[in-house]
Amino acid sequence: MASPKAYPVVDYQLAFDLAPIGMVLSRNRAIMDCNQRVCEMFGFSRELLVGQSFQVMYPSADEYERTGVRIAPLLGRGGTYADDRIMKRASGELFWCHVTGRALDPGDPHAAGIWGFEDLSSQRPVKAELTPREREVAANLLAGLTSKEIGKTLAISHRTVEIYRARLMRKYKASTTGDLVHKLMAG
Numbered sequence: 001m002a003s004p005k006a007y008p009v010v011d012y013q014l015a016f017d018l019a020p021i022g023m024v025l026s027r028n029r030a031i032m033d034c035n036q037r038v039c040e041m042f043g044f045s046r047e048l049l050v051g052q053s054f055q056v057m058y059p060s061a062d063e064y065e066r067t068g069v070r071i072a073p074l075l076g077r078g079g080t081y082a083d084d085r086i087m088k089r090a091s092g093e094l095f096w097c098h099v100t101g102r103a104l105d106p107g108d109p110h111a112a113g114i115w116g117f118e119d120l121s122s123q124r125p126v127k128a129e130l131t132p133r134e135r136e137v138a139a140n141l142l143a144g145l146t147s148k149e150i151g152k153t154l155a156i157s158h159r160t161v162e163i164y165r166a167r168l169m170r171k172y173k174a175s176t177t178g179d180l181v182h183k184l185m186a187g
Helices: 012-018 036-042 061-078 132-142 147-154 158-171 177-186
Strands: 022-027 030-034 080-088 094-103 112-119
Touching: 022 036, 036 112, 061 080, 061 094, 061 132, 061 147, 080 132, 132 147, 132 158, 132 177, 147 158, 158 177
Parallel strands: none
Antiparallel strands: 022 030, 022 112, 080 094, 094 112
């Protein structure tokens, strides 16, 4: 009979620090700890991020506030949330980012959480100047939502969504919504 293989002790702090995706531990939407990949992705030192509100990673204060309101009930229902959104580096550069999160207590979704960040800029560069609402509509179009679903998600009318979609189509020189989605994905 073969003897069991001995495995080295796992150093969880080292695994967190060197994970290939950005990772953040949060409390009340503030960064309690982050790994090296988050610092590289967003262009901040760890010392500058720890203790800061996630707002420093958002293109605008409005987007930070609206996102928090929108995801709280979703985190509360299932404990997890994921989307693709435009985020902001320390330099001011905007980039597409896949964000996933888990509330440690779904009953109080912003109290404490674990978040993952994946930089999508190499596959999906941001090429047009977009308003905060256009960025939100674009992200939801990429998620495959209809105008009515986007309106419900963003708490605006579907007609307002259609206005923003039309603006996006002009900015990206798209002839159809499918063409717009393709151009958003390609940058």
